[in-house]
Amino acid sequence: MSKSTPLSVQNAFNSALKNSQESATSIKEAHRIARQAIKDDPMTSDLAKRGKLDSLAYETKAKLDGLKADQASFVKGLRDKVEKEFRGDQPSDAASVVSRRDAADRARKITDKREVMEVLQDAIAGNDADFAHALGVKARNNGWVDAAEVYTGAFPDTAGSAEALDYLDANASGAGYNMFNSMTFSAPQD
Numbered sequence: 001m002s003k004s005t006p007l008s009v010q011n012a013f014n015s016a017l018k019n020s021q022e023s024a025t026s027i028k029e030a031h032r033i034a035r036q037a038i039k040d041d042p043m044t045s046d047l048a049k050r051g052k053l054d055s056l057a058y059e060t061k062a063k064l065d066g067l068k069a070d071q072a073s074f075v076k077g078l079r080d081k082v083e084k085e086f087r088g089d090q091p092s093d094a095a096s097v098v099s100r101r102d103a104a105d106r107a108r109k110i111t112d113k114r115e116v117m118e119v120l121q122d123a124i125a126g127n128d129a130d131f132a133h134a135l136g137v138k139a140r141n142n143g144w145v146d147a148a149e150v151y152t153g154a155f156p157d158t159a160g161s162a163e164a165l166d167y168l169d170a171n172a173s174g175a176g177y178n179m180f181n182s183m184t185f186s187a188p189q190d
Contacts, residue, residue, distance in 0.1 A: 016075070030060075
């Protein structure tokens with residue numbers, strides 16, 4: 001599996017949203033056509049039409065909900081992949097796992113971005129990659145840009161992943177994304 005670039009993540013994300021939107025539009029159009037066919041059927045009673053329309057509405061909503069779940073799953077998978085790349089290859093022997101866990105515990109205790117910056121610079125200077133990484137992840141997750149930039153400067157192979165994660169953070173959440181999802185996956189109004 002190749003490493004993601006910021007551009008490949010942007011393209012994959014935007015393509016997934018576009019495909020979801022096109023699929024949702026297709027589902028809504030099929031709903032509209034089927035709805036009109038049910039209404040125009042002269043051989044069906046009003047009560048039977050109501051039942052068929054209710055069933056059609058339920059089926060359409062289920063299809064749209066499934067499509068929305070697929071999109072959410074794709075975005076989560078993309079984020080997980082990029083976060084794994086940001087963390088980099090990590091040995092799985094017992095000593096390495098304990099070292100990373102210890103570093104993460106020490107990083108959690110730091111709550112001030114100025115202190116993170118100072119300790120991060122010490123970790124980089126002292127060649128303590130596990131602790132530097134734990135601090136870099138904490139800085140990125142807390143939005144401490146200066147410390148995150150110091151980390152990506154010291155570990156340039158993480159810069160692309162950090163940029164891709166920033167793109168996902170900005171575009172896969174918030175009001176704009178929620179509005180897009182509401183408009184895309186809303187059930188047609190009868």
